[in-house]
Amino acid sequence: MFNALVVTKDTESGKTAANVQSIGLDDLPAGDVTVAVDYSTVNYKDGLCIGPGGGLVRNYPHVPGIDFAGTVEASDDPRYAPGDKVVLTGWRVGEAHWGGYTQKARVKGDWLVPLPDGLDTRRAMAVGTAGFTAMLAVMALEDHGLKPGQGPVLVTGAAGGVGSVATAILANLGYEVAGVTGRPETGDYLKSLGASQIVAREELNETTKRPLEGETWSGCVDAVGGAMLARVLGQMKYGASVAAVGLAGGAGLPATVIPFLLRGVNLLGIDSVMQPYDNRLRAWQRVATDLPMDKLEAMIQPATLSDLPKLGADILAGQVKGRVVVDVNA
Missing domain, CATH: 3.40.50.720 (NAD(P)-binding Rossmann-like Domain)
Structure with missing residues (x-):
């Protein structure tokens, strides 16, 4: 069992509630790569998915988090092997598909990008x-x-x-x-x-x-x-x-x-969600070389899974500065 931020919706009132819950591998959606998540982050879309849904979430219960970075734990995709460091953004993960606010995630290999040299998983999620x-x-x-x-x-x-x-x-x-x-x-x-x-x-x-x-x-x-x-x-x-x-x-x-x-x-x-793989890889490689890491560190606001309900509301209100890095294992 492991922890995840799970959003539920009351069918009568239509109101949503987000809480950290314990779930298991059998609860995860279908996919060919299982990732032990290290970090995620908070974007405007995440605020919507944590809270009112914004028309993005199709089914409840739901695990938000449109980004994550971590280590491959199991893979049926020949491009990825256990131990590989990977990053995921886009592909409607965290919206239509369960996302990164969890200690383990299961996704399609097509949605992943190898973590480029010069970035660790924490900095990848600061990005x-x-x-x-x-x-x-x-x-x-x-x-x-x-x-x-x-x-x-x-x-x-x-x-x-x-x-x-x-x-x-x-x-x-x-x-x-x-x-x-x-x-x-x-x-x-x-x-x-x-x-x-x-x-x-x-x-x-x-x-x-x-x-x-x-x-x-x-x-x-x-x-x-x-x-x-x-x-x-x-x-x-x-x-x-x-x-x-x-x-x-x-x-x-x-x-x-x-x-x-x-x-x-x-x-x-500029669309980041359905960006083709080659340009996606090019962008991540450019991030690793062209974004000064000392400046990136200055943007970081640390957070945990339990901080997410408040942070979701804050980002919708325009009250988040810089980049939130969520340690899902803290």
């Missing part, structure tokens, strides 16, 4: 889906021509998980980073990650009737969406790109096509 998504965004911007020296790169929602890692990676690669935050108290934190400019959220979260403003940003990693993304599109330099990774500010986009037509701006969609 997690948020950091993996940030790396995919940086790669997409570079693939579309972004280079250091072209001007400041904007990171919206910079104090969050994706934004924190994006800021650290971009600064480490030699980019001038402007971090947007609605929490003034996070300014010093963002500067410690490498941001050279702090932009108050209020400066960007209002829509404007002008479809184009001054050419300011050479690139952007946007975790906010909504009115802020619409505003930023009109401030991009000619031919520059925005990598859209989130919708903390809403799913709507009150924009015009003018930035695309008159400035050749590119809007790049």
Whole structure:
């Protein structure tokens, strides 16, 4: 028997409850690789799955956790053998399939990636889906021509998980980073990650009737969406790109096509969930080389399984800074 955070739902009231419970291997869903989980983390989706479900969870009881890293314990997949270190993000694990808030998980081998050299399982979960998504965004911007020296790169929602890692990676690669935050108290934190400019959220979260403003940003990693993304599109330099990774500010986009037509701006969609294996592996290898580990350590907030119900509510309220690393065995 081992511990897991199990979410149940009352069929009459529709309310959910999350508690640490003891379960067994026979309770785990089907899969060809069993992993002894070392660490998981907390993302916005996890907050939804721990709490109200957000339309992500199909069946209860449910074990959330869209990320985990650990050691293969048993495998019917020839690519993985007992003792291998692996990391999992995406594939709707923790949503439609039981996830990483457990001491043991069973998944499909196709969903796993070998842990790259230079990362241990704890640091891999300090990266997690948020950091993996940030790396995919940086790669997409570079693939579309972004280079250091072209001007400041904007990171919206910079104090969050994706934004924190994006800021650290971009600064480490030699980019001038402007971090947007609605929490003034996070300014010093963002500067410690490498941001050279702090932009108050209020400066960007209002829509404007002008479809184009001054050419300011050479690139952007946007975790906010909504009115802020619409505003930023009109401030991009000619031919520059925005990598859209989130919708903390809403799913709507009150924009015009003018930035695309008159400035050749590119809007790049970043999906981490169904990312193909080769690019997934490339991103993890880049994380291991391009994310400074001292900056990663500065982002970490430790947690245990019993902390997750509160942390789930906190991240939904925008009250989590940096990266939470959950030691499922503590």
